[in-house]
Amino acid sequence: MSDLLTTVRASCREALVAVKDVSHRAPGSPTTQALLVGALVGFLAYKATQKRYRLPPGPFALPLLGNVLSMAGAKEAFYVKLRRWAKEKYGPVITVYLGPVLCVFLNDTDVATEALVKKGEDFAGRPFLHSMDVFSEGSKSIVFADYSPAWKLQRKIAMQALRHYMSGKYLEKVVHQVMDMVCDEMAAEPGAFDPHLYNSSLMFNIIATICFGEVKAYGDLELNGIREMFDKFNSEFGNGVFEDVFPPLRYWPTKRYTRIMGYLQGILDYLYKNIDQHRASFSPDNIRDLTDSILLAQSEAAREESAEVMAMLTDQHVGQTIADMFGAGVDSSRLTLDWALLYMAGHPDIQKRAQEEIDSVTGSRMPETGDRHKLPFTQAVLFETLRLGVVLPTAVPHKTLCDTTVGGYDVPKDTMVFVNQWAILHDPKKWDQPEEFRPKRFLDDQGNLKKIDCWTPFSAGRRACLGETVAKPELLLILACLLKRFTISLPEGAVYDPEYNVETGITIHAPKPYKVVVHKR
């Protein structure tokens, strides 16, 4: 490894000398120079790495851009292209260069399980991404922190708080309150409408109430502002930002990057305003919500733990834990609801069967969290939605913590590793007719829910979704309440088109905008 570092360092020196020379003779804009430095350093590091390791196969990488041009294109998302490459050319483990950065994509269940479960610790890191490091105030969030004692402690505390405040009767009360408001607004729609806005309002309000304790009115201006910033972030971030893969660009950022960081700063300002208000009125004898619960954990640790532990639980760690609830919890859940409503509108027979099941269990009352195990078919509808509409198609990137292997190939330490969840959950070898919406695949002959090992929308291993155990009951309750109140259909004459929106890049798998009509039941 030290040989490799020496080679890379020498290559970097050569690259810098070369760039100085180029810029001396043909001075360009700082951005051009930054790109040249990044490209040359990356190319030489690429050559050095290739010699040393038996890397997984992959497409030819251009010196300047790696494979980023393959990510562009209006027809096919990159994760779909990768599955095609895996089948036609390279097999399930593929090397791709995002600019100069070496990345490995895992495109089937077997190699993903080998990496995430069997060699869990080798693959448990998170890569350094400049944009996310700025947003997470130095990688102090659970999602973006590297594998470390600080991350473990933060994850443990957040899990305890989530179990308390995002489950059982508390969750049910919040969901019922928010759903009543949002469903009334939906019912007042005179005709067909895009449900995304309602699903977004619903999820932002639920998470904000769980975190900050107060249900906001429908159309609350502050929450709407935050929702808009999330939407703008999603529509601009797409396949990521150049600043993450070409370090010199960070000193001369692009306008898009500056806009994206502006949205993220707006979100942080909102969160810190609420957290500061909680701190000012905090009392350990009156824990009001999830934020208070995390503040309590922090104050208890301050009494009992060493300075070393407290350095892992600063005010910024607390703020970033709340940011995780919004960042990781809201988008995934609201997009899952977007897919669910589309599938329901496109499959009236399946919707009717779920409604019959819900009615038979709940009678004249609204569904409750305790009904969960009596609703296997409705749960199967949710599981199939999470499979087919896999909202985080490449999950969150991992990083190798040591030199390791997967699928018989070498993966050097510090490699960025993506798990192609979309390919795994659409794999024809594991799923019969994977493009079909068929909840029955999750039921056994007696109609009971069955466990399917390759169903991994929440990923697996050490970095698996922290929110899985709360997201499933929460989304089931929301879906059951929606189907109890409404029958959802496509507008007259509309054609069912469950296609994904290719413009959202590799980070998000969302349906193309569509409209529905709701009929009160």
Ligand code: HEM
């Ligand atoms: C439809 C709902 C959801 C889906 C499909 C989903 C999926 C995922 C996936 C695929 C990951 C990446 C795992 C990996 O790196 O291998 C993740 C991470 C994470 N999720 Fe979720 N998630 C959902 C809801 C939630 C909710 C409601 C919360 C919390 C309120 C949450 C909190 C987190 C956190 C904190 C992480 C980072 C875990 C870590 O790095 O240790 N998620 N989620």
